[in-house]
Amino acid sequence: MTMNVDVAVIGGGPAGLAAALECRKNGIENILIIERDKQLGGILNQCIHPGFGLHVFGEELTGPEYAQRYINMLAETDIKTLTDTMVLSLSPDKVIRAVNSELGIVEISAKAVILSMGCRERTRGMLRISGTRPSGIYTAGTAQRLVNIEGYMPGKNVVILGSGDIGLIMARRMTLEGAKVKGVYEIMPKSGGLRRNIVQCLDDFGIPLHLSKTAVEIHGRERVEGITVASVDENLAPIAGTEEYIECDTVLLSVGLIPENEVSRSAGIEIDPKTRGPVNNGNFSTSVPGVFACGNVLKVYDLVDNVTKDSVLAGKAAADYIKNN
Amino acid sequence: MEIKTYDFAVVGAGVSGAWTAYELSKYTAKTCLLEKENDVAMGATKANSAIIHAGYDPVPGSLMAKLNVRGNALVRELHEKMDIPFRQIGSYVIALNDEGEEKIKELYERGIKNGVEGLKLLSKEETLAEEPNLSDDVRGALLAPTAGVCSAFEMSCAPAEVAENNGVDLIRNFAVSKVSDDGDYKLVEAADGRVVRARVVINAAGVHADEVAKLFGDDSFKIIPRRGEYSILDNNCGGLVKHVIFQPPVKFGKGILVSPTVDGNILVGPTADNIDDKDDKITTGAGQKVAFDGARKSVPTVSERDVITSFSGIRPIGGKEDFILGFSDADKSLFNVSGIESPGLTAGPAVGEYVVEQLIKNGYALEKKADFDGNRKVFRFNELSDEEKNEYIKKNPLYGRIICRCETVTEGEIVDAVRRGAGARDMDGVKRRVRAGMGRCQGGFCGPKVMEIISRELNIPMSEVTKFGGGSWMVEKD
Known part of the structure; x- marks a missing residue:
């Protein structure tokens, strides 16, 4: 099946929703959002904690509430969506190949494309932590999905590696669900998480944050049984003799996010090695004319409000591109 | 509980056990495949270099040499029919100094004796023209065009699947813990109390083969576990090398290699550490440093920064400098398929053939099934x-x-x-x-x-x- 649209938005999270709405506001008629999940909203759907929307809406919302505001706005437009649909590739002449259960392979030709695929979490493999390969090691975001969407507890005795915001949020979440969070271990001398998350998610629950400490070995053959942590020197190398064994059945990793740019690469879009997102050629345009990028696929943001603000600009830029070409 | 009776019980669904079960599934005899884990290929088969060796390494005249070369041919013949991912990319053993130059000539001679096809000694220029990312110290290389890379897992999953489809019972979570006599049969008991009855027990228990043999009163060999650590690099490093790049073999194995994987990533490793604990599959920071420092001698630009995951595997070293293949002297109902160290993955299909040949030679009348179906297709x-x-x-x-x-x-x-x-x-x-x-x-x-x-x-x-x-x-x- 083939389709022709003015703007195709890849990813229906906060970035894609804001960008699509802004395109419509600027008079673009034929807009399509392609979303891999069954519903729009992206990762906000599993962020059931408050703290979203203070800048954009002037009030504190949960992730799903924040997403719903945009989904409601979208419902009042004629913007089309394809959910449960995975984009397989994008060509430099802006043809998207996607697949879903209903339509099979779909080819979508677009005058402009907005990339808003978000990011993924760094994994244990990338950290190269020594030791065994048991079950019970999850990225914080995967654990968040299991707890908040699927309704399952990954474990009861938890150590969190890295103090990214999702890790901090999950320290509180797991505690509220009855788990014992033994501590958060951060290799850097300061946390990369938001101050308010350290206060509200750790301090308020008496969960210790250990700085300049990292995991050196994971233990347990079948399920995680413990983890050895050690202090690190100024080069982030573990200091011999400072090792400490902590018993746990679950390790959550919150050690950074990486913009997810496999689709961008398939179009030959130039990637900035620092941000790991597309090079921003001004106004959120990429190295391929007519392809724009916004949200965490461009660079990793701290606040969804800022994603929204920038994505509005990207949507405007895409609309202007269509009018001028 | 009813006790099922078999002609043959194969212990261990690694590469050797799976191919033995596969060969036996061509016959009307009843066979079971007993696996102590929840899946096939959980031991030495799971974590190794996944290389189909050409066969220039083993000592001429050994079972290792014969079954390596035959196994290589069988993989090339069967991989399409059984849908085993395999790419015949060829291997280079590179010489980086005088000693290395001597060694690759020696391997060339050995390979000829072993019947390896297509071997060729390459000059420095020829080597670098094909593999421009190799160290400038390279003096030349031994090219073995029949070598390749495969999916180690599929090398035992495919024959196990064909075996099961042709009537072999795959019994999981069956850790053989006790053996007793029952007339002409053996009663083989699992740790959880389940029992099967079999005329012949084929011991392909990998690193645990010595423990299984002991249950039959056979303590003629001891398996020493040797751990090897590997790292997999992101597939954006895929073009780094085109062939399997070996350094000349050392005492503890084939040395550190850099190789494309069958999936288009790059593999670096292994280390080689004899250890005490047969299940101690940890990875260590020190091991990884050894692997990368070694690998950089061949390919200077290979980098830890591109690692997407690392793993470690245990090789079962039998200490006899050859595979241990045959009926046990201690108990004639035990057939050992043990000490299957490198090139055991390559030899697998030939090991299966050899076991059946030996069974027939020793008077077990096996009758071919008319309806054996050796095809397997995985939908991708x-x-x-x-x-x-x-x-x-x-x-x-x-x-x-x-x-x-x-x-x-x-x-x-x-x-x-x-x-x-x-x-x-x-x-x-x-x-x-x-x-x-x-x-x-x-x-x-x-x-x-x-x-x-x-x-x-x-x-x-x-x-x-x-x-x-x-x-x-x-x-x-x-």
Whole structure:
């Protein structure tokens, strides 16, 4: 099946929703959002904690509430969506190949494309932590999905590696669900998480944050049984003799996010090695004319409000591109 | 409980056991394949270099030499029919100094004696023209065009599946712990009390083969576990080398290699450490440094920064400098297939053939099945044309739902992986069969969805879904 649209938005999270709405506001008629999940909203759907929307809406919302505001706005437009649909590739002449259960392979030709695929979490493999390969090691975001969407507890005795915001949020979440969070271990001398998350998610629950400490070995053959942590020197190398064994059945990793740019690469879009997102050629345009990028696929943001603000600009830029070409 | 009676009980569903079961499934005799883990290929087979060696390494006249060269030929012959991922990319043993130059000439001579086809000594210029990323210190190389890379897992999963489809009973979580006589038969008992009866027990228990042999009163060999650590690099490093790049062999094995994998990543390793504990599959920072420092002698630009995952495997060293293959002197109902160290993966198909030959030679009258079907086809959505994809999605919409975005794996393929012969029973089983969770996010996104599919297909609660059987649970009970 083939389709022709003015703007195709890849990813229906906060970035894609804001960008699509802004395109419509600027008079673009034929807009399509392609979303891999069954519903729009992206990762906000599993962020059931408050703290979203203070800048954009002037009030504190949960992730799903924040997403719903945009989904409601979208419902009042004629913007089309394809959910449960995975984009397989994008060509430099802006043809998207996607697949879903209903339509099979779909080819979508677009005058402009907005990339808003978000990011993924760094994994244990990338950290190269020594030791065994048991079950019970999850990225914080995967654990968040299991707890908040699927309704399952990954474990009861938890150590969190890295103090990214999702890790901090999950320290509180797991505690509220009855788990014992033994501590958060951060290799850097300061946390990369938001101050308010350290206060509200750790301090308020008496969960210790250990700085300049990292995991050196994971233990347990079948399920995680413990983890050895050690202090690190100024080069982030573990200091011999400072090792400490902590018993746990679950390790959550919150050690950074990486913009997810496999689709961008398939179009030959130039990637900035620092941000790991597309090079921003001004106004959120990429190295391929007519392809724009916004949200965490461009660079990793701290606040969804800022994603929204920038994505509005990207949507405007895409609309202007269509009018001028 | 009813005790089932078999002609042959093969212990261990690694590469040797699986190919033995595969060969036996061509005959009307009743065979079972006893595996102590929740899946096939969980021991030495799972974690190694996944290289199909040409056969210039083993000492001429040894079983290792004979079965390596024969195994190589069988892999090239059977891989399409059985859908075993294999790429015949050829291997280089590179010489970096005078000693190395001597060594590759010696290996060339050895290879000729072993009957290896196509061997060629290359000059420095010829070597660098083909492999420009090699160290400038390279003096030349031995090219073996029949070598290749495969999926080590599929090298035992494929024959196990064909065996099961042709009547072999694959019995999982059966850790052989006791053996007793029952007339002309042996009663083989698992740790959990289950029992099977068999005329001949074929001991392909890998690193644990000496323990199984002891249950029969055979203490003629001892398996020394030797750990090797490996790292896999991102597939954006895929073009780094085109052939398997070996350094000349050292005392403890074939040395550190840099090689493309069958999936287009780059593999670096292994280290070689004799250890005490047969299941101690840890990776260590020190091991990784050894591997990369070694690898940089061949390919200077290879970097730890590109590692996407690392693993370690245990090789069963039999201490006899050859495979231990034959009826035990202690008990004639025991046939040892032991000490299958490198090139054991390559030799696998030939080991299976050899075992059956020996059984026949020793008076076991085996009758060929008329209806043996040796074909196996794995459906890989990603490899189809758009027209084919659409046809499949129409027939089964699950093929239109991508579960693993990094490796483009559909729900239909995951369901197939659970339902097929010798199918997946856990998360790692799905990952190894269809690559869901193998990519960049390492299962971060698809993990919860795969858990749900396994739970649904096996009709078990989520809390009983495991990573790899036993106590490797994923989530708490509700």
